[in-house]
Amino acid sequence: MSLDWIYYAISWILLRWHALWDAIGIPTDKFLGTNWSWVLAIVFLVVTVRVILFPVFVKQIKSQRAMQALQPKVKALQEKHKGDRETLQKEMMELYKTEKANPLMGCLPMFLQIPVFLGLFHTLRRLNPSNTQTTLYGWTTEQFRDATHASLFNAPLASKFGSTADELSALQANSTTVKVIAGILVLIMMGTTYATSRQMILKTGWAEDPQQKMIQRLMLYGIPLSLLISGSLFPIGVIIYWVTNNLFTLAQQQWVLRKFPPPPMAGKNGSAPKSSGPPVKASGSNSPKSPVQPAGRTGGLFGRNKAQAEPETPVVDTKKLGPRPGAKPVNPKKGTRPASKPKG
Numbered sequence: 344m345s346l347d348w349i350y351y352a353i354s355w356i357l358l359r360w361h362a363l364w365d366a367i368g369i370p371t372d373k374f375l376g377t378n379w380s381w382v383l384a385i386v387f388l389v390v391t392v393r394v395i396l397f398p399v400f401v402k403q404i405k406s407q408r409a410m411q412a413l414q415p416k417v418k419a420l421q422e423k424h425k426g427d428r429e430t431l432q433k434e435m436m437e438l439y440k441t442e443k444a445n446p447l448m449g450c451l452p453m454f455l456q457i458p459v460f461l462g463l464f465h466t467l468r469r470l471n472p473s474n475t476q477t478t479l480y481g482w483t484t485e486q487f488r489d490a491t492h493a494s495l496f497n498a499p500l501a502s503k504f505g506s507t508a509d510e511l512s513a514l515q516a517n518s519t520t521v522k523v524i525a526g527i528l529v530l531i532m533m534g535t536t537y538a539t540s541r542q543m544i545l546k547t548g549w550a551e552d553p554q555q556k557m558i559q560r561l562m563l564y565g566i567p568l569s570l571l572i573s574g575s576l577f578p579i580g581v582i583i584y585w586v587t588n589n590l591f592t593l594a595q596q597q598w599v600l601r602k603f604p605p606p607p608m609a610g611k612n613g614s615a616p617k618s619s620g621p622p623v624k625a626s627g628s629n630s631p632k633s634p635v636q637p638a639g640r641t642g643g644l645f646g647r648n649k650a651q652a653e654p655e656t657p658v659v660d661t662k663k664l665g666p667r668p669g670a671k672p673v674n675p676k677k678g679t680r681p682a683s684k685p686k687g
Contacts, residue, residue: 353462535589
């Protein structure tokens, strides 16, 4: 299957944004060793793709919420059909169909971005002065040559950490500069990839299903670590795309998570989150005590034992001690006179 349509689409978006920045007046020459019109064209390629995929991203969040709400039912099915994997899968598919939850929806936005990544990777990899096919995918020869010499802090966008000496010589690039810039970007790419997965897991909680939990761990740790090796093969322009995409994802997730908060059961280990407000003191003598006691009443760590050791003052009923109607008054002094001292 030919992927030319992807290369044409990515090139068209990239060239339109570059033409816009050129029309606005952003200089095509280097400033601080950077051709900002091409860098911004890659950045806004991300914005374009993410705006198109935003409805899919919202559906992803809603699907994840539905999956989290179904966790108690899924766990009950696992206990009921323990050892019968075929029946369990059938019952779970029926449950997902009834509740209109799709487990694959959580990965759909990522899969839809893979063609964009591959298209940009192929497009930037072609930026080589020795390449004679300069007009492929809607490019003009002038645009191709301009993009070939575009750079970020004097590191060509088409270069990569693992570029050979011949490739760097063709791009007229310094090996040390390219490795430093590419290395820093790879580390940022790893950090932002980890941050996007961690943000989602902290907000939604770890899955109770072992398979889903394994996928969460793979997303959190496996993918960032794999970028340490694969990142050396990515052109600097592709890494700019990846980092920008991660930063956009962080902001988008923060907005969506506030707009569609996780269900109460999506707390740590699937339990309900603790209330952030102060504990409510129940009235009545039979009500349970609050787990958080005021410091003034317990006296702190050592005051609590002291308070328990002190006997409570009994409440005196004054009505019972009062004289009954018609009873003779009792002389409290009688019978209680102190003994007199013996004479002499």
